Amino acid sequence: MKLLTVNLGRPAPSEHTDAPGGTGIDKRPVNGPVAVCAPGPKGVGGSGLAGDAVVDRRHHGGDDQAVYAYAREDLDGWERQLGRVLPNGSFGENLTTWGIEITGARIGERWRVGPQLLLEVSCPRIPCRTFQGWLGEHGWLRRFTEAGVPGTYLRVIEAGEIRAGDAVTRVHRPAHEVTVGLMFRALTTRRELLPQLLDAGRALPQEAQRRVMKYLDQQGS
Numbered sequence: 001m002k003l004l005t006v007n008l009g010r011p012a013p014s015e016h017t018d019a020p021g022g023t024g025i026d027k028r029p030v031n032g033p034v035a036v037c038a039p040g041p042k043g044v045g046g047s048g049l050a051g052d053a054v055v056d057r058r059h060h061g062g063d064d065q066a067v068y069a070y071a072r073e074d075l076d077g078w079e080r081q082l083g084r085v086l087p088n089g090s091f092g093e094n095l096t097t098w099g100i101e102i103t104g105a106r107i108g109e110r111w112r113v114g115p116q117l118l119l120e121v122s123c124p125r126i127p128c129r130t131f132q133g134w135l136g137e138h139g140w141l142r143r144f145t146e147a148g149v150p151g152t153y154l155r156v157i158e159a160g161e162i163r164a165g166d167a168v169t170r171v172h173r174p175a176h177e178v179t180v181g182l183m184f185r186a187l188t189t190r191r192e193l194l195p196q197l198l199d200a201g202r203a204l205p206q207e208a209q210r211r212v213m214k215y216l217d218q219q220g221s
Helices: 072-082 129-135 140-147 180-188 191-203 204-221
Strands: 002-007 025-028 034-036 069-073 097-099 112-113 117-124 154-158 161-162 170-172
Touching: 069 072, 117 161, 117 180, 117 191, 129 140, 161 180, 180 191, 180 204, 191 204
Parallel strands: 069 097
Antiparallel strands: 002 025, 002 097, 034 161, 069 154, 112 117, 112 170, 117 154
């Protein structure tokens, strides 16, 4: 398991977002080491990667979305379906990985990346209209959601530097069965799965906990 590339984005105007300053979704591979640390709470902190832009901090960035990873194998699958080339970083991911089964990763699972950085799987990516506008594919939000291959956001547990080619080692795998794929379905198309997310315990982001509790309140009313 390894990093193929580390990808950073700069702010750029976009008609597909109302955020002042546009979007940083256009991420490109960079050479050399990149420092990674916890950026701070959502709404204040942006990306966990030095030099990477998160413009709309209402919906993106912060400690639970410090780093976004997507598997090259899944990008290859989309290339075949869409009939177009998707370079590393095309989905706005910071880390393009190889050999990691991201959809099956468990919430709270921890990865050592290179000799220093320790990351923790926190939540799947939920697609937005900026993502659809960036890809330029008709019906993209529906298609991406139905595929259920969302990639994952990660928290920074121990800061460090990373670079393309670094090894990725899974150093902790929780005993529960709450995977990235399960959480994505619960948050998008299958709300009846929401109560299962509580099995992830303290690793479940607060936003997801609120979603679960709201659902349970509605079921009890």
